[in-house]
Amino acid sequence: MQELIDLDREECEALLRAGVAGRIAIATPTGPHIIPVNYSVVDDAIVVRTSPYSLLGSYGRDTTLAFEVDQFDYDEQRGWSVVARGRGDFVTDIDELDHIREVWAPQPWVGGSRTLYLRLRWTELSGRRVGAGWDALSRMPARRSL
């Protein structure tokens, strides 16, 4: 059995900014959903590309969203997770879209028309790790790189 340790804000941000794929929880008329996404972080917001006809495109605007990224180490039975929460909106302003593409455009693994840029500006950031004595960031499975 391991300890559960809160991550400080700096650690949360570092892990969040280094990630490539996570999941968004969204409220819909039939209850909560979870959707795996490729994402990028631009300034203090998570940005994902989606379709206007998806769950995120249908219900992701002007509502609170939760985004999660984690890493489980099954052999060692440890891991970490970071959750960012805040209001979702769609980016339509040309200058803002240019800024996103300049900083780090989200790069979906999946093809198809993903014309909608959903942004989650976080107002709440929290993270936890299971187990002491190891460095979460150095154990990222994939690091964002330019």
Next chain:
Amino acid sequence: MQELIDLDREECEALLRAGVAGRIAIATPTGPHIIPVNYSVVDDAIVVRTSPYSLLGSYGRDTTLAFEVDQFDYDEQRGWSVVARGRGDFVTDIDELDHIREVWAPQPWVGGSRTLYLRLRWTELSGRRVGAGWDALSRMPARRSL
């Protein structure tokens, strides 16, 4: 760019039943949350152990929950995910608790008092994979074993 392929029900169940850790999305008065959990599958339900004072303990009863398990392959830019949705309830019946412990008791990696058994009996099961020509189940990072 890869294809997005729907998994059939049998594949969803196989992946769900083989997993060890996933995430629950839950509605709370301040919007959706995502909580990483260790889980087990007993009959047609996901079972997790939690504390009565946690988010799941506070808001997980008699409400729709979404559970997700996934695996991302960052090198190949592919992966799969399965989402199970259904009503959450707390298991308090002694015979039902015995049955859960016999079949496969959830084994949290984290210590502490987790006396509450939250059950999600799924009524909706869906899954997707990114990319064709590989076997999701054989690429599970950890398999449940007796």
